Amino acid sequence: MFRAIRPLLNIKHIPKMTTNNIPAIQEKLYNPNLSAAEIHVMRDKGTERPFTSPFLEHETKPGFVGKYTCKNCDSLLYESSTMFDSGCGWPSFHTSAKGNLYPDVANGAEIKGKSGKIGLKDNNIIQYVDNSLGMQRIEVCCLNCDSHLGHIFKGEGWEKVLGKGKNDRYCINGISLNFAEEK
Numbered sequence: 551m552f553r554a555i556r557p558l559l560n561i562k563h564i565p566k567m568t569t570n571n572i573p574a575i576q577e578k579l580y581n582p583n584l585s586a587a588e589i590h591v592m593r594d595k596g597t598e599r600p601f602t603s604p605f606l607e608h609e610t611k612p613g614f615v616g617k618y619t620c621k622n623c624d625s626l627l628y629e630s631s632t633m634f635d636s637g638c639g640w641p642s643f644h645t646s647a648k649g650n651l652y653p654d655v656a657n658g659a660e661i662k663g664k665s666g667k668i669g670l671k672d673n674n675i676i677q678y679v680d681n682s683l684g685m686q687r688i689e690v691c692c693l694n695c696d697s698h699l700g701h702i703f704k705g706e707g708w709e710k711v712l713g714k715g716k717n718d719r720y721c722i723n724g725i726s727l728n729f730a731e732e733k
Contacts (some may be wrong), residue, residue: 553572557723567656568693575722580593580695581606581622581623582618584621584622585653588622588725589721591698591725591726592621592622592698592699592723592725592726593683593698594696594698595689595698596658596698597700597723598640598717598724598725600639600640601639602636602724603640603641603723603724603725604724604726605618605633605641605724605727605729606639606640606641608619608630608633608641608729609633609634609635609636609641609642609730610635612728614731614733615630615631615641616629616630616729616731616732617629617630617647617729617732617733618630618633618641618643618647618727618728618729618730619727619728619729619730619732620692620694620695620697620699620726620727620728621690621697621725621726621727621728622692622695622697622726623694623695623697624657624728625649625651625692625693625694626647626649626674626676626720626725627646627647627649627674627692627699628643628645628646628720628727630646632644632645632646632647634708634711634712634720635722636708638719638721640700640721640722640723640724641721641722641724641727642719642720642722643719643720643722644708644712644716644718644719644720645716645718645720646672646673646674646675646690646716646720647673647674648673648676649673649674649693650673651660651673651674651693651694652675652693655670656671657672658670658672659671660674661693661695663676663678663691664695664696665696665698669691671693672690672693672709673693674692674693674694675690675691675692675693675699676690676691676692676693676696677690677702678690678691679687680701687701687703688702688704689701690702690720690722695725698723698726699720699722699723699726699727700720700721700722700723700726701720701721702718702719702720702721703718703719703721704717704718704719705717706719707711721728
């Protein structure tokens, strides 16, 4: 049933599991300080308007060094060294930050998110198949709180620009992120 995730995510091997032995994230976390716009994106899976994120200037101007965390629960999601200017109108990253949430679950393994859906672990992110809007995409959410972050697009040719092994584009709603500058 969940084997359909494998070709979409371009993963050669997914360990055989049944829904009975897939690790599950147990508790939903909601930050009471989120604005209506943040709730629309993070809980209702909305999208911020393109070219409105203040983090877009981080892609093109030097000097923004730090970490991007989930605005809902503050889990580490991305590092500034993985951000790049894709021109798409939303902050773009080529790799998720190394995370230590659920260390007993390997990256690429199936895990049940707080929504009850099955996804794949990607450091502190969970990837879900998203069939909304008449197309198939990969949704990315925070592994800790299941807040919607955006989507990941694979095989767009970024490897030629970014270097070997960096062919993914995490297209992220900036409104779902906090930035902690390193000093």
